[in-house]
Amino acid sequence: MSKSIDFQKQILKKLNVSKLNPMQEEAKLAIGSTSNTILLSPTGTGKTLGFLLPLLSTLDADTPGVQLLIILPSRELALQIEQVIRNMGAGFKVNAFYGGRSFNSDRLDLKHPPTILVGTPGRIADHLRRTTFDTSKLTTLVLDEFDKSLEVGFEKEMKEITNTLTTINKRVLTSATQGLSVPEFVGMQDAVTIDYLEDINTQLTVKTVISPTKDKLETLANLLCHIGNQPGIVFCNYKDSIQRVSDYLASQNIGHGCFYGGMDQFDRELSLVKFRNGTHQLILATDLAARGLDIPQLKFIIHYQLPHRAEEFTHRNGRTARMNEEGTAYVLKWEDEYLPEFIKNAYPEKLIERQSPEPSPWRTLHISGGRREKISKGDIAGLFFKQGQLQKEELGMIELKQDCAFVAVVADKINSVISLTNNSRLKKKKVRISRI
Numbered sequence: 001m002s003k004s005i006d007f008q009k010q011i012l013k014k015l016n017v018s019k020l021n022p023m024q025e026e027a028k029l030a031i032g033s034t035s036n037t038i039l040l041s042p043t044g045t046g047k048t049l050g051f052l053l054p055l056l057s058t059l060d061a062d063t064p065g066v067q068l069l070i071i072l073p074s075r076e077l078a079l080q081i082e083q084v085i086r087n088m089g090a091g092f093k094v095n096a097f098y099g100g101r102s103f104n105s106d107r108l109d110l111k112h113p114p115t116i117l118v119g120t121p122g123r124i125a126d127h128l129r130r131t132t133f134d135t136s137k138l139t140t141l142v143l144d145e146f147d148k149s150l151e152v153g154f155e156k157e158m159k160e161i162t163n164t165l166t167t168i169n170k171r172v173l174t175s176a177t178q179g180l181s182v183p184e185f186v187g188m189q190d191a192v193t194i195d196y197l198e199d200i201n202t203q204l205t206v207k208t209v210i211s212p213t214k215d216k217l218e219t220l221a222n223l224l225c226h227i228g229n230q231p232g233i234v235f236c237n238y239k240d241s242i243q244r245v246s247d248y249l250a251s252q253n254i255g256h257g258c259f260y261g262g263m264d265q266f267d268r269e270l271s272l273v274k275f276r277n278g279t280h281q282l283i284l285a286t287d288l289a290a291r292g293l294d295i296p297q298l299k300f301i302i303h304y305q306l307p308h309r310a311e312e313f314t315h316r317n318g319r320t321a322r323m324n325e326e327g328t329a330y331v332l333k334w335e336d337e338y339l340p341e342f343i344k345n346a347y348p349e350k351l352i353e354r355q356s357p358e359p360s361p362w363r364t365l366h367i368s369g370g371r372r373e374k375i376s377k378g379d380i381a382g383l384f385f386k387q388g389q390l391q392k393e394e395l396g397m398i399e400l401k402q403d404c405a406f407v408a409v410v411a412d413k414i415n416s417v418i419s420l421t422n423n424s425r426l427k428k429k430k431v432r433i434s435r436i
Contacts, residue, residue: 004057024050036191043176043318065137073148100265121157146173204321207349232300256282277397277408290315310342366436367405388417
């Protein structure tokens with residue numbers, strides 16, 4: 001027991017977390033002592049740490065093979081959980097498998113099987129059909145955002161997965177909403193439920209902005225000028241709407257990125273990279289971005305189109321006002337538009353004429369080598385400081401992936417950095433460096 005406590009203290013220290021919140025403490029105790037746990041807590045309260053901390057303590061570093069499987073409904077959430085586990089520095093190999101990723105890349109990672117496998121239902125079911133990895137040591141199953149991963153579209157794969165995995169003796173289901181009963185095939189008999197959904201986030205303010213016309217584009221642009229230079233998400237219901245909004249904002253010289261299903265996986269990932277590193281302060285998104293994207297510094301979200309369900313309203317709002325930070329959800333409505341009954345306590349906001357958001361000072365570079373080539377963030381920073389002749393304040397966020405890296409650099413140095421560093425060697429690999 002003391003070994004487990006020391007292990008968890010080390011992880012919290014690496015994450016710079018001084019203490020767990022009440023939900024995380026209760027989750028740690030329940031997951032550590034019971035077979036089946038359902039964890040319900042609002043978005044942004046730290047559920048990921050709440051379930052990972054006790055589960056990592058159960059893993060055996062001397063046992064080869066997959067021991068913990070985490071299933072989630074989206075690629076972005078899979079990648080995020082993978083990164084969180086890496087940041088915890090627990091010493092266990094972790095890989096994320098998802099649709100849109102090369103199956104050969106999966107096979108390459110499985111040559112040395114991870115202890116923790118993170119993935120989407122379709123890709124995990126595909127691996128189990130092909131028996132690409134040994135499941136005999138796999139004893140723990142987590143369904144993160146289970147209300148989404150157990151929906152009708154995923155039910156067939158989820159049933160196939162749970163029927164195939166016969167060695168599971170511990171299950172954890174998590175969600176920020178409770179909109180679905182758990183199917184019997186999941187095996188959650190006598191589950192302990194930890195429910196913090198009534199802990200309403202008092203740091204979130206909901207405001208309504210009235211558009212005098214049914215076409216709300218001009219009012220949206222005015223609202224963005226009213227808000228100023230702050231990071232946020234504009235939610236639309238359909239990808240066609242995003243394209244129309246994007247074209248209009250571009251005509252108004254308001255910089256932004258886009259994020260929706262149907263985009264190429266690389267482009268989706270690049271949009272989030274540029275958002276995190278400040279190249280874009282605004283992103284236009286469908287409800288695909290309403291779950292799992294942990295971007296703590298978001299100051300606002302805008303409901304350009306009203307969500308159809310209360311659950312999606314909750315998840316969208318959960319992108320801001322996270323971890324006790326303040327945030328605002330703006331509901332943009334035509335003056336004759338009916339507000340759903342689940343939108344309550346919304347205060348009217350009168351727009352004040354302000355200047356358009358200023359262009360970002362950052363640009364993003366792509367490096368054609370990553371973690372697989374043993375390249376580190378320190379290697380990249382060293383190259384850009386020494387050979388690229390950058391000052392510390394001119395180099396922004398570095399994001400390291402398996403096969404590439406993304407680097408934020410101040411806009412006025414972008415061309416000189418490329419000319420000074422392109423085709424340089426990082427570790428043993430000659431890398432291409434280009435603006436993206």
